[in-house]
Amino acid sequence: xxxxGAGEHSAASILKQMLNRPPRREGVDRVFHxxxxxxxxxIVERLSRGPASVSELxxxxxxSLPAVVQHLHVLEASGLVRSExxxxxxTCRVEPAALRPVEQWISARRSSWERRLERLGEYLxxxxxxxxxxxxx
Amino acid sequence: xxxxGAGEHSAASILKQMLNRPPRREGVDRVFHxxxxxxxxxIVERLSRGPASVSELxxxxxxSLPAVVQHLHVLEASGLVRSExxxxxxTCRVEPAALRPVEQWISARRSSWERRLERLGEYLxxxxxxxxxxxxx
Numbered sequence: 001x002x003x004x005g006a007g008e009h010s011a012a013s014i015l016k017q018m019l020n021r022p023p024r025r026e027g028v029d030r031v032f033h034x035x036x037x038x039x040x041x042x043i044v045e046r047l048s049r050g051p052a053s054v055s056e057l058x059x060x061x062x063x064s065l066p067a068v069v070q071h072l073h074v075l076e077a078s079g080l081v082r083s084e085x086x087x088x089x090x091t092c093r094v095e096p097a098a099l100r101p102v103e104q105w106i107s108a109r110r111s112s113w114e115r116r117l118e119r120l121g122e123y124l125x126x127x128x129x130x131x132x133x134x135x136x137x
Numbered sequence: 138x139x140x141x142g143a144g145e146h147s148a149a150s151i152l153k154q155m156l157n158r159p160p161r162r163e164g165v166d167r168v169f170h171x172x173x174x175x176x177x178x179x180i181v182e183r184l185s186r187g188p189a190s191v192s193e194l195x196x197x198x199x200x201s202l203p204a205v206v207q208h209l210h211v212l213e214a215s216g217l218v219r220s221e222x223x224x225x226x227x228t229c230r231v232e233p234a235a236l237r238p239v240e241q242w243i244s245a246r247r248s249s250w251e252r253r254l255e256r257l258g259e260y261l262x263x264x265x266x267x268x269x270x271x272x273x274x
Contacts, residue, residue, distance in 0.1 A: 028178075029175060032170075032173035037166065041165075099246065106236055
């Protein structure tokens with residue numbers, strides 16, 4: 001968890017981080033949840049073109065800076081975005097690898113559907129095929 | 138909206154449906170939101186293998202039938218699942234096309250990242266290339 005403000009390294013916050021440590025499955029939940037908000041997708045779209053400071057990210061968004069920071073918290077918790085504070089400027093970057101579990105889940109569904117269609121196609125082909133002739137051997 | 142219970146066709150519910158009518162963007166929000174819950178993903182995984190009744194879907198889930206119906210509401214609102222009630226049995230099916238906008242969004246991000254890496258590669262190749270020799274013409 002980055003140093004977004006004071007008190008991030010207190011015992012309470014460390015305990016909170018430990019309790020919040022996401023198992024693999026929860027990670028997928030978090031990525032889907034993070035991407036369910038259009039403003040968070042705008043942030044990811046912007047960061048896909050290159051790193052940006054928090055104020056650059058906030059500029060096109062119709063909300064206060066604290067609201068943008070809240071969205072960035074959600075994106076960082078999902079692993080999609082990471083950030084680094086140098087001096088007074090926090091620079092955010094996208095973490096393309098974090099999308100992988102979500103891509104895998106979607107592509108597993110797609111191949112499951114395609115297998116079903118294939119089986120249906122085979123079934124229809126068999127139903128339409130001429131019955132085997134007798135006495136040709 | 139399917140006939141999940143009584144009162145679905147009242148003026149208030151029709152107005153609510155009209156106000157809730159999703160623009161394209163909100164559709165993507167709903168699909169991401171629907172998939173952010175592990176139990177809803179279990180339902181979609183099950184339906185990817187073929188249609189199922191509500192009680193079949195409920196069987197492996199650690200929750201009450203009304204809770205499952207709530208999850209199905211969210212999945213139907215997202216367009217990922219559709220259902221049909223024949224007699225007393227509601228049969229649910231998956232709607233693979235509903236995943237397309239989400240797949241497109243993810244693949245657009247991926248190509249954006251790949252373009253960036255490509256440009257970086259070109260830049261590094263140019264930096265490493267020997268400077269052009271003079272007086273060879």
